[in-house]
Amino acid sequence: MFFYINMTLSVVSTGLILLTKNYLHAMLYFLLSVIFMAMGIYSIGSPFASMVLIIVYAGAIITLFMFMIMILGLKNSMQNNKPYIPMLMAVILICEFFWFTRNNTAINTEFYNIDYKEIARLLFSKYAVLTEICSVLLVVALVGGFHLGAKHKR
Amino acid sequence: MTNLEHILSFSFALFSLGLVGVLVKKNLLMVLLCLEIMLNSAAFLIISVSSLLKKADGHVMFFFLLVVAAAEVAIGLSILFRYHELHQSLDIDKANNSKV
Numbered sequence: 001m002f003f004y005i006n007m008t009l010s011v012v013s014t015g016l017i018l019l020t021k022n023y024l025h026a027m028l029y030f031l032l033s034v035i036f037m038a039m040g041i042y043s044i045g046s047p048f049a050s051m052v053l054i055i056v057y058a059g060a061i062i063t064l065f066m067f068m069i070m071i072l073g074l075k076n077s078m079q080n081n082k083p084y085i086p087m088l089m090a091v092i093l094i095c096e097f098f099w100f101t102r103n104n105t106a107i108n109t110e111f112y113n114i115d116y117k118e119i120a121r122l123l124f125s126k127y128a129v130l131t132e133i134c135s136v137l138l139v140v141a142l143v144g145g146f147h148l149g150a151k152h153k154r
Numbered sequence: 155m156t157n158l159e160h161i162l163s164f165s166f167a168l169f170s171l172g173l174v175g176v177l178v179k180k181n182l183l184m185v186l187l188c189l190e191i192m193l194n195s196a197a198f199l200i201i202s203v204s205s206l207l208k209k210a211d212g213h214v215m216f217f218f219l220l221v222v223a224a225a226e227v228a229i230g231l232s233i234l235f236r237y238h239e240l241h242q243s244l245d246i247d248k249a250n251n252s253k254v
């Protein structure tokens with residue numbers, strides 16, 4: 001039941017990105033979409049992936065977008081829609097939070113499907129080469145980001 | 155428990171919304187954001203199906219997808235920074251001519 005509620009709200013929030021002209025609101029709608037998707041994934045039985053989604057997506061990627069908005073100093077469209085739908089979504093999030101912490105539903109680990117130890121075991125035994133290649137990929141992205149952002153003397 | 159059709163329909167809805175956003179939006183920052191939506195929908199599909207089949211291989215692929223998304227965002231935003239320096243705006247119609 002929670003899966004359907006959360007994923008429907010995630011799709012609605014993603015659809016609202018296309019309808020708004022304010023790019024700051026679009027970032028916040030995307031954040032809402034990621035949070036609802038994380039809760040949907042949690043209710044289907046993979047808690048580790050939902051936490052990693054929040055940490056990496058909401059904590060790093062959207063933060064990078066916000067940094068770009070701050071650095072570039074763009075002029076935003078001053079179309080101030082009344083925030084009724086995001087307020088409703090926030091109220092639903094708060095209700096879900098209280099539901100999960102009151103009934104001890106979150107501590108009941110019987111519905112977990114994926115063991116995080118299995119992920120770690122697979123990462124270092126079966127997909128070890130891919131893990132090393134991913135680390136190389138991160139270093140390449142780092143070097144590329146530095147090169148593109150540096151001021152070169154002409 | 156949810157079945158495969160519902161998971162697929164949600165993932166498809168998210169992916170198509172991101173695709174429409176990439177094609178429609180005029181701001182380059184919005185185009186990058188809708189690209190991230192598409193990656194997010196693929197990640198959701200991978201995680202949900204692997205949770206349905208009770209195997210952890212899909213979660214490992216999710217990790218690699220996350221690494222690719224993060225690296226792509228870093229490089230894409232650096233390119234956006236250069237674009238802004240060159241054209242003084244983030245309108246993608248400014249890049250119409252190949253002459254700089």
